[in-house]
Amino acid sequence: KLTYGDNKFLFTGDAEKSEEDGIWTNIKCDVLKVGHHGSDSSTSENFLKKVEPTYAVISCGLGNSYGHPTDKVLRRLYERNINTYRTDLQGTIVFTSDGSEISVSVSPSEYTPPSQTTTAAVTTPQEAPAQSTGTTYILNTNTKKIHYSYCSSVKTMKESNKSYTEDYDGAIAAGYVPCKRCNP
Structure with missing residues (x-):
């Protein structure tokens, strides 16, 4: 101290x-x-x-x-x-x-807690609702990769290619793969 x-x-x-x-x-x-x-x-x-x-x-x-x-x-x-x-x-x-x-010397970083509901961006109506992990993942709809929000790849990603979900398993089932930089 x-x-x-x-x-x-x-x-x-x-x-x-x-x-x-x-x-x-x-x-x-x-x-x-x-x-x-x-x-x-x-x-x-x-x-x-x-x-x-x-x-x-x-x-x-x-x-x-x-x-x-x-x-x-x-x-x-x-x-x-x-x-x-x-x-x-x-x-x-x-x-x-x-x-x-x-x-x-800098402003505080911003933190937005994940929403309490699961985003249905990568689920289909036939699937049961996913359990929330409390982590929001960023999906690149162009490369089909899953990222943590802090991943350096997210900074260069076009907004039009971004999608958000808390349903990691649903993203995998929809064909997304984990980013090798941030390893979600």
């Missing part, structure tokens, strides 16, 4: 839930470096209740093979109205403190 005047920064490194549960005293902070690149095994609900950050930083590579950050962690941060910054989407992020105020 780094304290400068009234500003507090907490760097958790690769801490997972078991380490987070062991930290009890003096952990409230303004800026939280999210643990373990935003994996499901870190940044638990209980930990966020104890830390109460205003800002969160997730350090991870674009299109990494681990799928970090996970939608569960992004949703936890979103539901607590924590301004979230991601190196995979925003590159270098600089926080500046004068001891009382904190400024950030």
